[in-house]
Amino acid sequence: MSFFDRNRRELEERGYQPERLPPGQYHTDRFPVLQASGVALYKNVDDWDLKVFGHVDHELYFGYQDLVELAEDVLVADIHCVTKWSKFDTHWRGVSFSKILELASPFPEAQAVMFHGEFGYTTNIPMDDLRSSEALIALYYEEKPLEPEHGFPARFVFPKLYFWKSTKWLRGIEFILEDQPGFWERNGYHMYGDPWSEQRYSGD
Numbered sequence: 108m109s110f111f112d113r114n115r116r117e118l119e120e121r122g123y124q125p126e127r128l129p130p131g132q133y134h135t136d137r138f139p140v141l142q143a144s145g146v147a148l149y150k151n152v153d154d155w156d157l158k159v160f161g162h163v164d165h166e167l168y169f170g171y172q173d174l175v176e177l178a179e180d181v182l183v184a185d186i187h188c189v190t191k192w193s194k195f196d197t198h199w200r201g202v203s204f205s206k207i208l209e210l211a212s213p214f215p216e217a218q219a220v221m222f223h224g225e226f227g228y229t230t231n232i233p234m235d236d237l238r239s240s241e242a243l244i245a246l247y248y249e250e251k252p253l254e255p256e257h258g259f260p261a262r263f264v265f266p267k268l269y270f271w272k273s274t275k276w277l278r279g280i281e282f283i284l285e286d287q288p289g290f291w292e293r294n295g296y297h298m299y300g301d302p303w304s305e306q307r308y309s310g311d
């Protein structure tokens with residue numbers, strides 16, 4: 108029996124539905140750490156801020172305390188990494204993306220958002236998906252502030268797509284007119300990244 112078959116059988120024995128795993132994924136209880144850069148360490152959280160800009164009526168600017176005061180939305184979801192691990196029922200708390208839409212009022216012409224992380228990391232997500240799916244600026248994981256390696260002070264969480272779309276050390280939310288590739292999308296990953304259709308690489 109293959110590793111993947113055994114993993115699905117183990118899930119079943121533990122009372123989980125193996126159908127929660129998208130094709131080609133296995134489940135892990137661990138929380139792997141992945142990034143293209145080093146880990147951003149903010150010794151002083153006042154050195155961090157988040158800008159919302161681009162094609163919007165109202166540009167927004169948040170410090171950490173501003174977001175802490177707004178952090179009342181909870182998202183519980185399965186996450187799927189393109190390197191094939193998935194993790195069930197991850198629990199996040201922060202500011203829902205719908206709150207950002209309400210405050211910023213992006214122009215109706217804006218077709219996509221470019222998320223900017225520390226060290227120049229970027230990734231793109233279409234507006235239609237952001238409007239219709241669960242999306243959160245997370246400050247807390249399992250009710251504790253994020254660990255630095257998982258994106259402290261704030262990361263995006265967008266479980267509908269592969270986890271590379273969930274920017275750690277989030278610094279900018281840019282509303283753009285046309286969907287553009289971000290860092291991994293320019294380096295061989297799929298423009299969209301739906302785990303259920305296995306859109307891992309640009310040719311998939």
Ligand SMILES: Nc1nc2c(c(=O)[nH]1)N[C@H]1C(S)=C(S)[C@@H](COP(=O)(O)O)O[C@H]1N2
Nearest residue numbers: 139140141142143224228257271273274275
């Ligand atoms: N800023 C930033 N965010 C990032 C990345 C990165 O390199 N830089 N890597 C992405 C990738 S490929 C994955 S799989 C997830 C991993 O998140 P984790 O380390 O919390 O598991 O973060 C995503 N967000």
Ligand SMILES: [Mo]
Nearest residue numbers: 141188189271
């Ligand atoms: Mo990833």
